[in-house]
Amino acid sequence: MHNARRSPHPSRRTVLGVIGALSVAGVAACSAPGPASTSGAADSTPTAVSTSITTAPVTLKLYDGQGLKALDDALIAAFTKKHPNVTITPTYDPDNVTTQNQPRQLASATPPDLIRVISVTSGTKNNLLTNLDAYATAYGWDQIPASQLAQFRAKDGVAGSGSLFAKASGFTMTGLYYNKKLAQQVGMTTPPASVDELTTLMGKAKAAGLTGMVVANKEGGGVFPYQLLLNTAMGPDKVSQWVFNAQGATINNAESVAAATQVDSWNKAGLFPQAINALDANAADALFAANKGLFFPWGNWDAANLDKTMPGQVGFFPMPPATPGGKVAAMSDAATAFGIPSKSQNKDVAAAFLDFLSSDEARQIAVDNGFMPTGLASQPAPTIKPGSVLADVTKAFAAVSADNGQVPFVQNATAGISNQAWTPESQLMLAGKSTPEQFVANVQATYEDELKR
Amino acid sequence: MxxxxxxxxxxxxxxxxxxxxxxxxxxxxxxxxxxxxxxxxxxxxxxxxxxxxxxxxxxxxxxxxxxxxxSFFDWDGVSVATPAGLDNYTRVFTEPQLLASIIHAFILIIFFTFLPVLLALVVASIVREIRSKALGATARTMMFLPQIIPGAASAIAWTWMYSPNGAVNQLLTALGLESLTRAWLGDFTWALPAVGIIGTWLATGLCTLLLMAGIGKIDASLYEAASLDGANRIQQFRAITLPGLRQEIGVCITITIIAALASFDVVFMSTQGGPGYATQVPGVQVYQLAFTENRIGQSSALAVVLSIIVLAVILPIQRFFREK
Structure with missing residues (x-):
């Protein structure tokens, strides 16, 4: 029976050889992957735009992440109520999958009419996104505070200024949550006015057996306090330019090292939780909710949750400046930045939806869903339940907006920088395996390496 | 035979x-x-x-x-690709983190292959001795259970057990070994072995099942003859069980080494390659390069290198276990 093995079958080596030969042939025969050339430039910059939309039935497709479903659904309902002839069909992907699927959605032959814009520069590089300048002029979006739109502008492949390519449905906001009861315990009556004051309060918390600042770094949460300090140390403009990949931008400088050194010294002083590199965001939430931590650097997305689990017990303030009375800043980007793909057939209607995003009605919807409203400073403020932590967050956002301190997240500077540099390098620093100098130098090296390719 | x-x-x-x-x-x-x-x-x-x-x-x-x-192009998955020659391959061998991830994969072989095969040999020999059918079946089922659970799910369960207040540390504390407790997955020295143990837990069941099937095929009269000749258990194990299981051990080693070198789910769900770069493996790198960084060419090059490494390791092993 074993002779069967000797029957005339190709040996493994032959099979491998054939596969190898096929692969080489495949490489030689096929042309480069991807489209033959960049196309779609023809209609990516419309000039004849209309602000009065059709009354004929029209269906728009919308693409966003699952986490934004509640907000988007409410916005769609309100918009389609105003324009009954418009139907908007949303598609939501799990949030961690949107990064992977959005470029494919955007590049498809029949893209959605409204799409979550993750990277303005990669969308403009291939002429896949509609230039919204004509709509901005027609609708008067130019009146909106500059820092609300700067993130969605791009020119020559660099974001931050130039033509407009997206508009936000609302904004995120970051800063420091604090436990009101524990604050009282350490004698904090008003939010700290300077970083030194903050450090003193954290020291008192530690002396009382508490965690000064709840930082979880398994997923890179340690970058939060660093950037909150960096925003004011380096100034919002310079940090934004770095995130937008402006020519020659660097974070390998004295201000950045100072911010990292501050975080490092807080960690070495035992003001952060033990086992910081093993804690994830859920563990941090649990630690804070257990009344064991005084401060918690995090964002608006946790406000609704904190209002539910610790009603009336949590406050929020922006990271204090280095010296009392200085300007405040915060990481704050779009809930969703909606853009219109170049290949959309319903640009006027899609633009009307973008305009609706800064209407009074939409602003109230944004706040109801825990986001900061976009629009003019002169518009009436949305109503928020007084005493809720969201009211504090919105107040902090207004302060940051007034100081023109909205800064994009440093993790979004390049596609790979969060995974390849911020998270691992912050873990190395907070484990005492690298210095603040090495931390910023290594991140900068990865940044330059990725942009060079 | x-x-x-x-x-x-x-x-x-x-x-x-x-x-x-x-x-x-x-x-x-x-x-x-x-x-x-x-x-x-x-x-x-x-x-x-x-x-x-x-x-x-x-x-x-x-x-x-x-x-x-x-792998011969620089391509973001959407726009026009530019030929890159061998650049992507050069980077695999010159970028220290990509190289380190390959080394980690080899370290995982200890946990994904050596430990499970050793454990499975011990368990299979013991279960062979269990006369009660019901007990034997129960033991088999228990051992095979981890194999039914998806790797991603067990990685999440183990993440909880490894957490600072998790089962592992609770057990150590209960045994009076409080000094050994640590945040296992957040510890630069212990994260990789801790991830490896998850793999051991996953692979032991499969190996045990394969080896028990193999032991079942060994003629029982051989054991009988050996014990009549006065051979003790260990001698019987070395003279009958081990040679009789040569082929099954080969299968176990092959499957588990591939699992170790191409590991993805366990590492991705438990540490994502952290802390720092301590548990980064090629499987996770391939995914991150392709899907979060949109570097399809670099990702493909690493994937090709990984496949060649797997073949280079597996083929000699196959030959060794096939020879008589």
């Missing part, structure tokens, strides 16, 4: 079936008219294989070929 041929058994069976059916087919055809249909019969065999061949070509060969093709 020639019947104990676990490793090649599936191949043999397939060969025998196909040869037999071909012969049968030829015979039947021959009865109908050998001269006119002789050459048709040869092609009929390929016709039967066609569905499988098409699936193999579309879902195995084509992706392999395109991956090799992509």
């Amino acid at each position: 020639s019947t104990v041929d676990g490793l090649t058994a599936p191949v043999d069976v397939a060969d025998e079936v196909s040869t037999a059916s071909r012969r049968r087919l030829a015979r039947r055809r021959g009865g109908a008219g050998r001269s006119s249909l002789g050459s048709g019969a040869r092609w009929a065999g390929w016709l039967f294989a066609l569905p499988a061949l098409v699936m193999y070509a579309v879902f195995e060969l084509y992706p392999i070929i395109t991956a090799v093709q992509y």
Whole structure:
């Protein structure tokens, strides 16, 4: 029976050889992957735009992440109520999958009419996104505070200024949550006015057996306090330019090292939780909710949750400046930045939806869903339940907006920088395996390496 | 002992079936008219294989070929690709983090292969001795359970057990070994072994099952004769069990080494490669390069290198365990 093995079958080596030969042939025969050339430039910059939309039935497709479903659904309902002839069909992907699927959605032959814009520069590089300048002029979006739109502008492949390519449905906001009861315990009556004051309060918390600042770094949460300090140390403009990949931008400088050194010294002083590199965001939430931590650097997305689990017990303030009375800043980007793909057939209607995003009605919807409203400073403020932590967050956002301190997240500077540099390098620093100098130098090296390719 | 041929058994069976059916087919055809249909019969065999061949070509060969093709380009997955020559391959071997991830994969072999095979040998020999059928079946089921649970799910469960207040540290504290407790997955020294233990837990069941099946095939009279000759358990293990299981051990080692070198789910769900770069492995790197960084060419190059490494490790092992 074993002779069967000797029957005339190709040996493994032959099979491998054939596969190898096929692969080489495949490489030689096929042309480069991807489209033959960049196309779609023809209609990516419309000039004849209309602000009065059709009354004929029209269906728009919308693409966003699952986490934004509640907000988007409410916005769609309100918009389609105003324009009954418009139907908007949303598609939501799990949030961690949107990064992977959005470029494919955007590049498809029949893209959605409204799409979550993750990277303005990669969308403009291939002429896949509609230039919204004509709509901005027609609708008067130019009146909106500059820092609300700067993130969605791009020119020559660099974001931050130039033509407009997206508009936000609302904004995120970051800063420091604090436990009101524990604050009282350490004698904090008003939010700290300077970083030194903050450090003193954290020291008192530690002396009382508490965690000064709840930082979880398994997923890179340690970058939060660093950037909150960096925003004011380096100034919002310079940090934004770095995130937008402006020519020659660097974070390998004295201000950045100072911010990292501050975080490092807080960690070495035992003001952060033990086992910081093993804690994830859920563990941090649990630690804070257990009344064991005084401060918690995090964002608006946790406000609704904190209002539910610790009603009336949590406050929020922006990271204090280095010296009392200085300007405040915060990481704050779009809930969703909606853009219109170049290949959309319903640009006027899609633009009307973008305009609706800064209407009074939409602003109230944004706040109801825990986001900061976009629009003019002169518009009436949305109503928020007084005493809720969201009211504090919105107040902090207004302060940051007034100081023109909205800064994009440093993790979004390049596609790979969060995974390849911020998270691992912050873990190395907070484990005492690298210095603040090495931390910023290594991140900068990865940044330059990725942009060079 | 020639019947104990676990490793090649599936191949043999397939060969025998196909040869037999071909012969049968030829015979039947021959009865109908050998001269006119002789050459048709040869092609009929390929016709039967066609569905499988098409699936193999579309879902195995084509992706392999395109991956090799992509690896010579700098491509973001959307726009025009630019030829990159061998740059992507040069980076695999010059970028310290990519190289380190390959080394981590080899360290994982200790946990994914050596430990499970050793444990499985011990367990299988003990279970062989269990006279009670019900007890033996229970033991088999218990050992195989981890294999049923998806790797991603067990990684999440282990993440909780490894957490600072998790089961592992609770157990150590209860045993009075409080000094050993640590945040296992957040510890630069211990994260990789901790991830490896998850792999040990996953692979031991499969190896045990395979080895128990192999032991079942060993002639019981051999053990009887050996014990009459006065051989003790360890001598019996070395002289009968081990040689008898040669092929099964080969299968275990092959499967688990591939699992170690190409590991993805366990690492991705438990540490994502952290802390720092301590548990980064090629499987996770391939994913991150392709899907979060949109560097399809670099990702494909690493994937091709990984495949070649796996083949280079597996082929000699296959040969070793096949030799008599």
